[in-house]
Amino acid sequence: MAITGGTYQSAGDAVGSPSYQQRAQAAWMNNAESVYNEVGTTPNHAVRAQFATKVLTGQVPVMNLLWAVAGQGATPSSTDAQLDTIIGSIWNALAGA
DSSP: OOOOSSOHHHHHHHHTOHHHHHHHHHHHHHHHHHHHTSOTTSTTHHHHHHHHHHHHTTOSOHHHHHHHHHTTTOOTTOOHHHHHHHHHHHHHHHHTO
16 A cells, blocks of 8 residues: 555554554454455455454464554554444455455
8 A cells, every 4th residue: 555644754663662552453444354254245345254254263463463453554542433434444355455
């Protein structure tokens, strides 16, 4: 994912923040559970659910997930809702859907 919501420095600052790391990881897990449990008729569900399984089972490096969100402008002060929105907006691209 390209850095679109800030600078490389702001993304690096976010990824280096323990608070951001914990909250972004929690947001990824929450979103992965939601995607995995979505209705099977949801467009691209199979591919989305496959990626959710990889996130939930640790097959995707956590740092990659943290950078993906920071690259979209997340900061340590981003709200939980903002983190969820960012993750939702990049889920299909990361899943290959």
